[in-house]
Amino acid sequence: MKYSSITLFALFLIVACNKKEAPGNLHITGNVKGLKKGTLYIQKIVDTSLVAIDTIAIDGNSNFESDLDIKSPEMYYLFLDRGVTNSLDNNLRFFAEEGNIKIETSLDYFNSDAKITGSKNQEKYEEYRKIISRFNDDNLSLMELKFKAFKNGDTKATDSIEAKQNANLKRRYLYSTNFALNNKDYEVAPYIALTEISDINLKYLDTIQKMMTPKVAQSLYGKKLTAFYKERKKLEVK
Known part of the structure; x- marks a missing residue:
């Protein structure tokens, strides 16, 4: 009986940990061709300001991914911090929703080259x-x-x-x-x-x-x- 109780307790801890570590319901993957070093921020509007909800450091590998929880489909923004300029081409909007979204673009034409798949909205x-x-x-x-x-x-x-x-x-x-x-x-x-x-x-x-x-x-x-x-x-x- 004691053994069973310990086993059940251990099982409970494993389940609890798995729940805690489970990824969100929105999985974002992507690539910024030509980007060797920089920072990507996934942002959304809170009240009237853009707020970063995830930060991704790029160092040698231009691929990126992010797991987030989203309660409702919402317009998100992928902001590229080039470290040298804050041009309008640094912010890419995309309609986020539950599921898998893929964002492919380039460093030179961050907005115009963007190809976003996985979101019906x-x-x-x-x-x-x-x-x-x-x-x-x-x-x-x-x-x-x-x-x-x-x-x-x-x-x-x-x-x-x-x-x-x-x-x-x-x-x-x-x-x-x-x-x-x-x-x-x-x-x-x-x-x-x-x-x-x-x-x-x-x-x-x-x-x-x-x-x-x-x-x-x-x-x-x-x-x-x-x-x-x-x-x-x-x-x-x-």
Whole structure:
């Protein structure tokens, strides 16, 4: 009886230790081609600031990995500390979710070379950004034309270009709204509503937050969107 008790106690300790040492539900692997020495930080936004949740030292081997616990799909950031500059190309965003995510990129083109696999929300977000970039490019071209027209004192042309800018913005907002509605079963939907079209007409935000699936509605961004909608509605009623 005494032997059995000791055996059970030992077994309990082993199980407890295994539980303590078990990896998180998010496993990230990757490679930064050309990186010989530096530090990678996996970050997320807490309140309004980027906070590091893991630090990875690179010394000779450009491969990296990280095990994290994630409660809900969330936008994370892979920050590269080159030790010499803090350019915008040092921060790579990716939509993290439970499972295995692989990030492959290069030292020279940290953002543009990035290939991220293993996250369905990331796939959807990349699909969205591909179309949105066209609206952004069109707006930049119109801004350049508008500046030239203004410089030449051509009021008629300036007004015409401004009208085109407004139309382009409306199309951008319409696309973002439709994308969120068509992807209501992914957490990327409320994220886009919060980060891209938060100032859109309240009725559209209402539709998006009502159309979310129960799972998405209970996610981090789902809850944030519902709270944001209620706050905006309260303010507009006043």
